[in-house]
Amino acid sequence: MRSSKDLMAERILHQFAEGAFVGDAISDQVFTIQRWLRDLGFISEIYVEQIQPALKKHVRPAREYRPASDETCLIHHHAIGSAIAERLRGVRLPQILIYHNITPAEFFARSNPDMAVYLKKGRQQMTEMVPSTCLALGDSHYNEVELRQAGFSRTGVLPIVLNEDDYSHHLNEALVEQNRATRPLLLFVGRFAPNKRQEDLIKLLYYVRRLRPEARLVLVGNASDREYVDWQRGLARDLGVDEAVSITGHVSHEDMLTYYRTADLYVSMSEHEGFGKPLIESMYCGLPILAYASSAVPDTLGGAGILFNRKDYEALAELVVLLLEDEALRHRIIERQFSRVQSFLESEVRTQFVGYLRQLNLLPDVSSP
Numbered sequence: 001m002r003s004s005k006d007l008m009a010e011r012i013l014h015q016f017a018e019g020a021f022v023g024d025a026i027s028d029q030v031f032t033i034q035r036w037l038r039d040l041g042f043i044s045e046i047y048v049e050q051i052q053p054a055l056k057k058h059v060r061p062a063r064e065y066r067p068a069s070d071e072t073c074l075i076h077h078h079a080i081g082s083a084i085a086e087r088l089r090g091v092r093l094p095q096i097l098i099y100h101n102i103t104p105a106e107f108f109a110r111s112n113p114d115m116a117v118y119l120k121k122g123r124q125q126m127t128e129m130v131p132s133t134c135l136a137l138g139d140s141h142y143n144e145v146e147l148r149q150a151g152f153s154r155t156g157v158l159p160i161v162l163n164e165d166d167y168s169h170h171l172n173e174a175l176v177e178q179n180r181a182t183r184p185l186l187l188f189v190g191r192f193a194p195n196k197r198q199e200d201l202i203k204l205l206y207y208v209r210r211l212r213p214e215a216r217l218v219l220v221g222n223a224s225d226r227e228y229v230d231w232q233r234g235l236a237r238d239l240g241v242d243e244a245v246s247i248t249g250h251v252s253h254e255d256m257l258t259y260y261r262t263a264d265l266y267v268s269m270s271e272h273e274g275f276g277k278p279l280i281e282s283m284y285c286g287l288p289i290l291a292y293a294s295s296a297v298p299d300t301l302g303g304a305g306i307l308f309n310r311k312d313y314e315a316l317a318e319l320v321v322l323l324l325e326d327e328a329l330r331h332r333i334i335e336r337q338f339s340r341v342q343s344f345l346e347s348e349v350r351t352q353f354v355g356y357l358r359q360l361n362l363l364p365d366v367s368s369p
Contacts, residue, residue, distance in 0.1 A: 019050030081121025101274020142296035187263035200269035207317035
């Protein structure tokens, strides 16, 4: 076994992911980890199969990767059936696997069979990684359990990072005024996908407006699946709430931050989340959360926010109104959420990451003489 001094002399640790995309939680995590690695003295590049043009200067095409003779390990981010996983099968280096969860294929079986195939492939690829993985990290305890079930013996948790500097930007003042003039505002952030259940939020809005007729719902996130989005719009029309539902599609970071800061309640009906970055963004921005207790959502909230286990729309509508009107309750929720979100700040997560590197002898143990 190599000594820690030998490993320190090499100081190469590259990352691999299927793609690099602006505003993507996994991509943001990859770039943050690269910064940490470089600060620690490692040579560290990011290799991907798919590159968004805006990030072309910051990542390298995976086809250009050649292992160095003194390279001892690599980091592989996995979240779907991917070409990068196939490429890495031919690389004879131990992997640190960072698992960002794979949505169960059943959610897409009818609406998007091609996506279902990729999701099934991703889970198969994950089990094939077991022999070559020296450490498997999930970004939630929920994901760590899935790793153990897949056969990984050495596991841990490395949460998604919330970089505070990203939330100190100026707001879109025109949007601030617009939102303040049309309150109360319920918010959900996430791509339009069957597991996210935006249709259940539209149904909930119908019941909320029986009690608060001025309430409206803003759905922020990738709306590229036009057929699915049109179906959601049709549901809103059928329920008579179409004028109270805003589907924004992808928005700028400034607009996203403005929605978090000016909404009155974040509501999630999602039935599958591997982590749920909008939850920690809402907590940081002082936005009370009401969420369906599915998958990793309870892990991420960690006792903060308000969880529910049954989609009883009439009862939930009454709870929404309570959360909108009871200022003392809102204050208690916001305080608990802000305490919880400290666990996801960069200083905390970086310390965990460095600890894992030390476990693998990729950094010296500070307790060693």
